[in-house]
Amino acid sequence: MKEYLVTRQKMVEEALAAFLPKSTVKPKTIHKAMRYSIFAGGKRLRPILCLAAAECCGGEPATAIPLACAVECIHTYSLIHDDLPCMDDDDLRRGVPTSHKVFGEAVAVLAGDALLTFAFELASKVPDWPRYPLREVVRELAVAAGSRHLIAGQVVDLESEGKKVSVPLLRFIHESKTAALLSSSIRLGAMSANAAPVQLRNLSNFGKALGLAFQVIDDILDVTQTSETLGKSAGKDVTAEKATYPSAVGLERSREIARRLTQEARGFLKPLGRKAEILHALADHLLAREY
Ligand code: GRG
Numbered sequence: 001m002k003e004y005l006v007t008r009q010k011m012v013e014e015a016l017a018a019f020l021p022k023s024t025v026k027p028k029t030i031h032k033a034m035r036y037s038i039f040a041g042g043k044r045l046r047p048i049l050c051l052a053a054a055e056c057c058g059g060e061p062a063t064a065i066p067l068a069c070a071v072e073c074i075h076t077y078s079l080i081h082d083d084l085p086c087m088d089d090d091d092l093r094r095g096v097p098t099s100h101k102v103f104g105e106a107v108a109v110l111a112g113d114a115l116l117t118f119a120f121e122l123a124s125k126v127p128d129w130p131r132y133p134l135r136e137v138v139r140e141l142a143v144a145a146g147s148r149h150l151i152a153g154q155v156v157d158l159e160s161e162g163k164k165v166s167v168p169l170l171r172f173i174h175e176s177k178t179a180a181l182l183s184s185s186i187r188l189g190a191m192s193a194n195a196a197p198v199q200l201r202n203l204s205n206f207g208k209a210l211g212l213a214f215q216v217i218d219d220i221l222d223v224t225q226t227s228e229t230l231g232k233s234a235g236k237d238v239t240a241e242k243a244t245y246p247s248a249v250g251l252e253r254s255r256e257i258a259r260r261l262t263q264e265a266r267g268f269l270k271p272l273g274r275k276a277e278i279l280h281a282l283a284d285h286l287l288a289r290e291y
Helices: 002-019 028-038 045-056 061-082 099-103 105-123 134-145 150-160 167-192 197-224 245-249 251-267 270-288
Strands: none
Touching (some): 002 045, 028 105, 045 061, 045 167, 045 270, 061 105, 061 134, 061 167, 105 134, 134 150, 134 167, 150 167, 167 197, 197 245, 197 251, 197 270, 245 251
16 A cells, blocks of 8 residues: 555656646746645645546556646645635645645636646547546546535635534535535546446445545644645645634544544445455545644
8 A cells, every 4th residue: 555655646747747748838937836736745646546536446547647646736736726815714725834825815816717727638538438537537527626516615724714614515615616626536537447347336425435534644743744745735724724624523433433434435346346455545535644
């Protein structure tokens, strides 16, 4: 499992370095800013899940890699914009100063925009696959990043600050802002391997439950870890009066929910048999993570 993470992470780093415009390309500022945030040291969880889902369905990582990098670009864009003063207003991300602290707000907004757009340029590199034509792939990315998922979660999250939020609404926020892109990363990997509809369905359900578990764990880590360990400002959710699982149901119950969701996620992998071993291990790894 450790070896899998290391080798796939390396593959993703190398592919991103090759795909992204060089920082010498004019105008240098925007390309420097895009590369700054992309290479600031993310865990590459979404691209790794994309590759693992492809492999689980008998596909090759090399075929899935443009999509793995596309989801990482969308994820990084969302982090840059999330950190802006008009959003969560943060100074630290991935262990380094946030984009707007280094490049100024205007370039940070543009770096996020450029990464989001670049994701679609990357997606356009893949051919039509027998069951999944390119338009399906583009639609998958667009819907996950759009106003009914990623942005929906962010809007409701911002609107909920300082308010008492019901657990169903909290679940909606987390499913939208985190689980949707995570689940799409897995779906795109499966599509690249021409997955059978039933495999795609099981992996989607796995992704949704895993994505929700991931955000519940993220909420827990925000109150139990230091900024140094997380590489981002710890305790921020409490200060900003964010809607989180620990604030809604307490720390112990949140841990229980994360465990149950991980179990539920792993249940969807059963029909996939031994080919899903890495995905089982990744789910356990995410439950036990400390940052
Ligand atoms: C459109 C202006 C505009 C803004 C959009 C969509 C959006 C802003 C923000 C998305 C919400 C968001 C940042 C959700 C957090 C998801 C999450 C748990 C991020 C941390 O993921 P990790 O731990 O991070 O995988 P690394 O750094 O390891 O990649």
